[in-house]
Amino acid sequence: MANDAEKNPGILLIGAALLVMMGVIGTLVLPYFDEGVTTPTQTAKLKNYPTDSAEARGRHVYIREGCNYCHSQQVRPVRADSKLGPVSLPGDYYYDQPVVTGTIRTGPDLMWVGQRYSADWQHAHLLNPQKIGGAGSIMPKYTFLSKQDRDDLVAYLLSLKPAPQNKD
Amino acid sequence: MAQSTSLTAASPFPKGSLTVKFFFYTALFYLLASMVLGLIVALKSVNPDFLTGSRFFQEYFQYGRLRPVHVNTAVIGWMTTMFFGITLYGVPVLCKTQLYSEKVGLFTAAYWNLNYIVGAGSILAGYQTGVEYGEMPLLFDIGVVICVALTLWNLFMTAVHRKERVLYVSLWYWIASVMFLAIVYIVGNIPAGWAGPGSAQMNYQYFYMHNIIGLWITPVGVGTLYYLLPKLTQRPIYSHKLSLIGFWTIAAFYVWNGPHHLINGPIPFWLMKAGIIPSLLLLIPVWSVLANVVGTMKGVWYKVSQNISLKFLMTGTLFYGLACIQGPFQSLMGPHAILHFTYWTVGHAHMPLFAGFSLIQFSAFYYILPRVAYRHIYSRALMNWHYWLSVLGFVIFAFAMWTAGIIQGFEWMDGKQLGASFVEMMESLHIFLISRAVGGTMMFLGQVFFVWNVFKTVTAGRHVTADDEIFMKTS
Numbered sequence A: 001m002a003n004d005a006e007k008n009p010g011i012l013l014i015g016a017a018l019l020v021m022m023g024v025i026g027t028l029v030l031p032y033f034d035e036g037v038t039t040p041t042q043t044a045k046l047k048n049y050p051t052d053s054a055e056a057r058g059r060h061v062y063i064r065e066g067c068n069y070c071h072s073q074q075v076r077p078v079r080a081d082s083k084l085g086p087v088s089l090p091g092d093y094y095y096d097q098p099v100v101t102g103t104i105r106t107g108p109d110l111m112w113v114g115q116r117y118s119a120d121w122q123h124a125h126l127l128n129p130q131k132i133g134g135a136g137s138i139m140p141k142y143t144f145l146s147k148q149d150r151d152d153l154v155a156y157l158l159s160l161k162p163a164p165q166n167k168d
Numbered sequence B: 001m002a003q004s005t006s007l008t009a010a011s012p013f014p015k016g017s018l019t020v021k022f023f024f025y026t027a028l029f030y031l032l033a034s035m036v037l038g039l040i041v042a043l044k045s046v047n048p049d050f051l052t053g054s055r056f057f058q059e060y061f062q063y064g065r066l067r068p069v070h071v072n073t074a075v076i077g078w079m080t081t082m083f084f085g086i087t088l089y090g091v092p093v094l095c096k097t098q099l100y101s102e103k104v105g106l107f108t109a110a111y112w113n114l115n116y117i118v119g120a121g122s123i124l125a126g127y128q129t130g131v132e133y134g135e136m137p138l139l140f141d142i143g144v145v146i147c148v149a150l151t152l153w154n155l156f157m158t159a160v161h162r163k164e165r166v167l168y169v170s171l172w173y174w175i176a177s178v179m180f181l182a183i184v185y186i187v188g189n190i191p192a193g194w195a196g197p198g199s200a201q202m203n204y205q206y207f208y209m210h211n212i213i214g215l216w217i218t219p220v221g222v223g224t225l226y227y228l229l230p231k232l233t234q235r236p237i238y239s240h241k242l243s244l245i246g247f248w249t250i251a252a253f254y255v256w257n258g259p260h261h262l263i264n265g266p267i268p269f270w271l272m273k274a275g276i277i278p279s280l281l282l283l284i285p286v287w288s289v290l291a292n293v294v295g296t297m298k299g300v301w302y303k304v305s306q307n308i309s310l311k312f313l314m315t316g317t318l319f320y321g322l323a324c325i326q327g328p329f330q331s332l333m334g335p336h337a338i339l340h341f342t343y344w345t346v347g348h349a350h351m352p353l354f355a356g357f358s359l360i361q362f363s364a365f366y367y368i369l370p371r372v373a374y375r376h377i378y379s380r381a382l383m384n385w386h387y388w389l390s391v392l393g394f395v396i397f398a399f400a401m402w403t404a405g406i407i408q409g410f411e412w413m414d415g416k417q418l419g420a421s422f423v424e425m426m427e428s429l430h431i432f433l434i435s436r437a438v439g440g441t442m443m444f445l446g447q448v449f450f451v452w453n454v455f456k457t458v459t460a461g462r463h464v465t466a467d468d469e470i471f472m473k474t475s
Helices: A009-033 A043-046 A053-064 A119-127 A130-134 A147-160 B018-046 B055-060 B063-096 B104-125 B138-160 B169-189 B198-233 B240-262 B268-280 B283-297 B301-307 B307-329 B332-339 B344-373 B382-411 B419-428 B432-458
Strands: none
Touching: A009 B138, A009 B169, A009 B198, A009 B240, A009 B268, A053 A147, A119 A130, A130 B301, A147 B419, B018 B063, B018 B104, B018 B344, B018 B432, B063 B104, B063 B138, B063 B169, B063 B198, B063 B283, B063 B344, B104 B138, B138 B169, B169 B198, B169 B240, B198 B283, B198 B307, B198 B344, B240 B268, B268 B283, B268 B307, B283 B307, B283 B344, B301 B307, B307 B332, B307 B344, B307 B382, B344 B382, B344 B432, B382 B419, B382 B432, B419 B432
16 A cells, blocks of 8 residues: 555655745745846835834834734735825835734734825824824724834834835 | 553653653643633624723724734644643643653743743734734744744654654654744744745735635644543544655645635735635545544543543544634635635634644643643542533524624625615624624633643642553553
8 A cells, every 4th residue: 555655754854845945946036036026116215114213123122022023014015005105016015124014904014104104194193093193093003112113103104105216 | 661551650651751741731821821812802793881980991902902812822832732732732742752852841831931931922012923823023033933943843852862762643743843833933923024025925924814724723633532532431432544645645734724814915826726626625634634533432422421521522533623614615706705804714713723723732631631640530520520511612603693794795795895784784793793702601611620620630639549441551
């Protein structure tokens, strides 16, 4: 019934590992050879925050508080996203480490939120989303953030905008 | 060792490993914890001011921190711990021998639990990495890899020193899955967050997110299914060949599926196609498993009404099948454009993890517990309560999420993506979020019955007698 290869757990493990590594190479290694992925866009250069800038610290707060669990940062070339602004490109994320594209829009997409609202609006919204965004908003109040953290976070949010189109 | 007929009650080996019990009982703790966390998250979606009474709760029980802990506690805490217990029980049994090293097993169990608890705590304290599903800081990732490697070594050595010549198909699935877990965990957690440009990293994130389910939960769960099915029906597996096809196609196709989460997203077009095609090919392993189950069950379906463990197993298989019809469907560009980013995802993600493989794990728990604790399950009625609350709770939960997702998807197509119109749409979804919390509460109650039943079994269950079939059969 069973042939000899089926009786050897070593052969089994090596075969299975080879198949899996093929997929790892195909989906994880090959993208490094794609120019779209490996070339930063103007927007990416705008988001290449110097270490310890307010934006970099704000991004840290963004990750620490798990903002990416409700807000995506990714505009797709589909009808549902047509109001959100320019479609995001692979190169836009060049400097993002880690990347916070998100998987769900419990709240609106934040890819270009920096061009939509002012700093004052963001501060007021973080402190009381229901008052500013509307009673139906289910965003928690971020009153526990220190003034410093909130300033940094807002600086980060305001930096999320497309680079100005300069034709040279 | 001779065949089971010559075994006497005096040689009840290889049952009752302390390592197995350690993993089993601690898994129950994570099961309850993940349920409580999920419930809090669901209630916070209904009312954002829930549990924000003091600054402490506001900060450490904040949605954005609780959600990753909920996910990790479910996947790493409950499911992985439980599957370690199942494999550490099943591999020795199928090899007709003892676990290679009980000491290593116990050390793994202790280190595993300590590592996870502190790791989850560090997420709550604000040290999450920002990599979805892989939030635990590097220190604890290394701990996980060490434990997985120790378990793999222990299982492999058990298989090498086996007394049974033929490797039953569950052994393939189990041992290979632990190796897959090592690969997936290392690739998905160690470089994620720093290796290379952002778009390349998205692949690491989605590779991990998809394959912790596709290459760990799924194959080890299918192996458990193939282990339990002949036991609970007293029939051999319908087709050995089909199970092999299932195994090799899982290994070949599942791993390619990371990019299908980024369809229409910021990745090269060829990479999307490289994710979509294997997603459709997944129908091969899934249907080979289902065909095998249906073939085995032919003529004995009536046993589902007699054996609650089998009822759990069949329901789990059904939901696994449904999840794997949803998957390829969602990976098509059209449906993905509507369903991605919506609550649909939440319903879909819970189907394989809870309704699929958790149910199979419950089945395994009820089957194995008497064999390691030497006590019969305390209450059949409680088992039934556990079953119905879990299944009905999940159905309410999932349909609420799927419906909400479809509404969201089409409302966004109508332009309600931003500002006041977005909030207006949120209000219309309120009822679905409440339904989710109701379904979630039922799921949680089901688990309370489960854990209570296990507690009563271990403390007050009827002892297994010497002539019981549990002692008479070794494999």
